Every structure is written in structure tokens, then in C-alpha cells.
Amino acid sequence: MSTLHVLSHSPFGDDRLTSCLRVIGHADALLLSGDAVYALQPGTAPFSALQTRRVKLYVLAEDAEARAVQVPDWAETIDYPAFVELSIQHDKVNSWL
Numbered sequence: 001m002s003t004l005h006v007l008s009h010s011p012f013g014d015d016r017l018t019s020c021l022r023v024i025g026h027a028d029a030l031l032l033s034g035d036a037v038y039a040l041q042p043g044t045a046p047f048s049a050l051q052t053r054r055v056k057l058y059v060l061a062e063d064a065e066a067r068a069v070q071v072p073d074w075a076e077t078i079d080y081p082a083f084v085e086l087s088i089q090h091d092k093v094n095s096w097l
Contacts, residue, residue, distance in 0.1 A: 008034035
């Protein structure tokens with residue numbers, strides 16, 4: 001059973017990303033949207049955690065563009081229709097509110 005984990009809050013304001021990375025399974029995926037894309041700023045602890053953990057990582061292109069965040073080659077940039085497809089492909093969707 002796989003879960004799509006969706007984060008939209010900045011990783012610098014709380015521990016949602018850390019908590020998510022603790023429970024994410026090998027069949028799961030992580031989607032960064034909204035201010036969560038700030039986790040992809042090189043040289044930061046969230047960036048290192050994501051890079052080290054090597055989870056299947058997706059980033060909403062619109063949100064990365066709006067925040068001028070470069071998406072690394074080990075993450076996949078997607079649009080909203082692809083987000084819907086991801087939601088369908090996984091058994092569950094967990095939004096970290």
C-alpha cells in the first residue's frame with residue numbers, strides 16, 4: 001500500500017518535513033507544494049535531509065517558479081494534472097496540515 005505525502009508549509013517553521021521523512025515508506029512519494037518548496041534551497045538542513053533520504057520526490061512547478069526555487073535533478077517537477085494522477089496512483093493521500 002502506497003501513500004502520497006503532501007507538504008505545503010515551510011520546513012523552517014515546524015517539524016512536518018522531519019516527521020514525514022520519519023514515517024515515509026519505500027513505496028511512498030512526497031510532493032512539495034506552496035512554501036514547502038523552500039526545502040529545496042541548497043545548503044539547508046531540509047535540502048540535505050531530502051537528498052540523503054532519496055524519497056520519490058515531486059515538486060509543483062508553479063510553486064517552485066513563484067518562489068524562484070531551483071528544482072534539483074533528483075526531484076521531478078509536475079503540474080496540477082500530474083498531481084491528480086499521482087493522487088490516483090497511490091492508495092492514500094496524506095496532507096501534512
